[in-house]
Amino acid sequence: MQSYPVASIDLSALKHNLSRIKELAPTSRVMSVVKANAYGHGYAQVVQALIDSDAFAVARLSEGIRLRELGIKQPIVILEGVMSSDALQLTADYSLSLVFHNLTQIELVNSIQLNTPLKFCWLMVETGMHRLGLAVDKIGEAMQLLSASSNLTDKPGLMSHFASAELTNDPRNQKQLELLKQCADKYNTPISMANSAAIISISDSHGDWIRPGLMLYGVSPFDNRTASDLGLKPVMQLKSVVIAVQELQTGDQVGYGGDWTASQYTRVGIVSIGYGDGYNRQLSDVGSVIIGHKSVPVLGRVSMDMIAIDLTDISGSSLGDEVCLWGNDMLAVEDVAQQAGTIPYELLCQISERVVREYHHG
Secondary structure, eight states: OOOSSEEEEEHHHHHHHHHHHHHHSTTSEEEEEOHHHHHTTOHHHHHHHTTTSSEEEESSHHHHHHHHHTTOOSOEEETTOOOSHHHHHHHHHTTOEEEEOSHHHHHHHTTSOOSSOBOSOEEEBOSSSOSSOBOGGGHHHHHHHHHHOTTBSSOOEEEOOOSSTTSTTOHHHHHHHHHHHHHHHHHTOOEEOOOHHHHHHOGGGOOSEEOOOGGGGTOOSSTTSOTTTTTOOOOEEEEEEEEEEEEEOTTOEESGGGOEEOSSOEEEEEESOOGGGTOOGGGTTTOEEEETTEEEEEESOOOSSOEEEEOTTOTTOOTTOEEEEEOBTTBOHHHHHHHHTSOHHHHHHHOOTTSEEEEEOO
């Protein structure tokens, strides 16, 4: 028996999207970003589907360890680095790679002797995002310290991150890229800067290593271009079922606070999904879902386990009917993000563990 709600994950779409990325940046190697449980899609199956990646990237040490325990052999880069001796030793024990983004981390790696030296490490350069990274005038000192360390097998590469790559004509993008390239030319080392948006729209940024994230999962990073426009296939379809039907008369209210009031006879379906599953509460009274190949609105507040939808115009609808929350041809996750006033990243990453992940190939 099918358990709902379910996130149906198309692994063949993941493979297709990785191939598409390689077409867009044929001379660069691919560091696939699988942080936050592979953007909510599930580590174990996703990394196997993306096994043709040259490396993987995660945010934190615990995520890197998880990938090693799943049997991943490729380099795994910890984008936030580590901040303690114990964490540094674990990094070495699991053959993980670090991004260094401040002098404290660099001093740490020179303060102890690791059992196994680190390889494939990176130095984060602050080029304009002002989040992580060392200023350009500090890179020389940092490179000297890291290159001299017995805890690293080779000179680190240089990494940075675009603040506005999805804004294709933003002059800040070129300014950031030029700063990183100046550093790379000076220290003769590989670079990595291109995220999903830059892979598509800033080919000059591809460099040695690209870092695709969102586009791997079949989502467009641009407001004015769909995944289909970019040759990508959506990976996740979020689905649930109608578990109750209510018949409302004029003046009847729906859900907590009675935020929605019927202005006429309305047939209301109750769907088994809510913010406890990661369905965004900002979709209250503004979201839509697909049932019977028709789009219908969400009525009233999203609660922890349930939402209400309008079934008045859906003839023959009944208990057990499947509802698509996003991910089919009629309702992309990008559309739902616009309804919620947020970004697709948030919606995907919010899907909780109690939502069953169902994996298939096409």
